[in-house]
Amino acid sequence: MSSSKVWYITGASKGIGLSLVQQLLARGHRVAATSRHESALKEAVAHDNFLALQADLTNEESIGNSIEATIERFGRIDVVVNNAGYGTGGALEELTSTAIQENFDINLFAVIKVIRQALPYLRQQHAGHIINISSIAGFAPGIGWSIYSAAKFAVSGLSEALAHELTPLGIHITNVAPGAFRTNFLQPDSIVFTSREIDDYQHVRAAHQKMHALNGNQAGDPEKVADALLQLVGHPHPPVNLFLGTDAYNRAATKIDQLTQQMEEWKDVSLSTDFATKSSPLM
Numbered sequence: 001m002s003s004s005k006v007w008y009i010t011g012a013s014k015g016i017g018l019s020l021v022q023q024l025l026a027r028g029h030r031v032a033a034t035s036r037h038e039s040a041l042k043e044a045v046a047h048d049n050f051l052a053l054q055a056d057l058t059n060e061e062s063i064g065n066s067i068e069a070t071i072e073r074f075g076r077i078d079v080v081v082n083n084a085g086y087g088t089g090g091a092l093e094e095l096t097s098t099a100i101q102e103n104f105d106i107n108l109f110a111v112i113k114v115i116r117q118a119l120p121y122l123r124q125q126h127a128g129h130i131i132n133i134s135s136i137a138g139f140a141p142g143i144g145w146s147i148y149s150a151a152k153f154a155v156s157g158l159s160e161a162l163a164h165e166l167t168p169l170g171i172h173i174t175n176v177a178p179g180a181f182r183t184n185f186l187q188p189d190s191i192v193f194t195s196r197e198i199d200d201y202q203h204v205r206a207a208h209q210k211m212h213a214l215n216g217n218q219a220g221d222p223e224k225v226a227d228a229l230l231q232l233v234g235h236p237h238p239p240v241n242l243f244l245g246t247d248a249y250n251r252a253a254t255k256i257d258q259l260t261q262q263m264e265e266w267k268d269v270s271l272s273t274d275f276a277t278k279s280s281p282l283m
C-alpha cells in the first residue's frame with residue numbers, strides 16, 4: 001500500500017465520521033463516505049478526493065452499491081471504517097422490540113453487511129484493514145445501556161473472530177473502543193431513549209442523567225481519532241483491540257483486573273468439570 005490510501009467510512013455527516021473524512025482528505029488520502037443525508041455530507045465536505053455516498057445501512061444492496069461506487073471511483077479500498085452507530089438507552093424491559101431490532105440493525109448487522117460486501121475486493125487485493133468502531137460499552141458496560149452494549153460486544157466478538165479468518169489472507173481487522181467523545185452522540189438527533197419508564201429502574205434514570213450532564217464535556221476529542229487510526233493502519237502488526245480515551249483505557253483495565261480476580265476465585269469450580277481423561281480443545 002502507498003502512504004495515500006483509499007478509505008470507505010460509514011455514517012459521516014457528523015461526529016467522528018465527519019472529522020475523520022476531513023482530516024484524512026487534508027492529509028492526502030482518498031475518501032468515500034456514506035450517510036443517510038448525502039446532501040449534508042456534500043455541504044460539509046467539498047474536495048476532489050472525496051466521494052459522498054447516499055446509503056441505507058439496513059439494506060445490503062444499498063451498501064453493495066456504495067462499495068462498488070467507491071471501487072469505480074478510486075480503483076480499490078484500503079481501509080473500511082464501520083463508524084455509523086448510535087446509543088439506545090433504557091432498561092431492557094422498557095425498550096420495544098422495534099427499538100432493539102433497529103439498534104442491532106445499525107450497530108451490528110450493518111457492520112456485518114459492510115464487511116461481507118467489502119471482503120471480495122480486499123481478498124482480491126490480498127490487503128486491507130477493517131476498523132470497527134465499537135465502544136467501551138462493548139467491553140465494560142455502564143448502567144442503562146444493555147442493548148447498545150450487547151450490540152457493541154457483538155462487534156468486538158465479530159472482530160476478534162474475524163481476525164482469525166482474515167489475517168492469513170493479508171487483511172487486518174481492529175476493534176476500536178472509544179470512551180466518551182465530544183460529538184453529537186448524546187444529542188437528541190442521535191441517541192434514543194425509551195419513552196416507557198418503569199419506576200423500579202430509578203438507578204437507570206440516575207445513570208442517564210449523569211450521562212446527559214456529560215454532554216459537551218466529554219474528555220475525548222474527535223479531531224484526534226484520525227491520528228490514532230493512521231497509526232493503526234500504518235503499523236505492520238496492528239492490534240485487534242484498541243481503546244481510545246483515558247476513560248476507556250481505565251474502564252477496560254478495571255474490568256480486566258476484576259475478571260482476573262474472579263477467575264482466580266472461581267478457578268477450582270472452573271477446572272472441576274473436565275472428564276478425568278484428556279480434554280479436547282474447543283472452537
Ligand SMILES: NC(=O)c1ccc[n+]([C@@H]2O[C@H](COP(=O)([O-])OP(=O)(O)OC[C@H]3O[C@@H](n4cnc5c(N)ncnc54)[C@H](OP(=O)(O)O)[C@@H]3O)[C@@H](O)[C@H]2O)c1
Nearest residue numbers: 011012013015016035036084085135180181183184185190
Ligand atoms: N461519542 C462517543 O462518546 C462514543 C463512545 C463510544 C462509541 N462511539 C461510537 O462511535 C461511532 C460514531 O459516533 P459519534 O460519536 O461520531 O456520534 P454522532 O456524532 O452521533 O455520529 C454518528 C454517525 O452514525 C450515523 N448514525 C447514527 N444513527 C444512525 C442510524 N439510526 N442509522 C444510520 N446511521 C446512523 C450517522 O450517520 P449519518 O447521519 O451521516 O447517516 C452519524 O454520522 C458510533 O458507532 C458510536 O457508537 C461513540
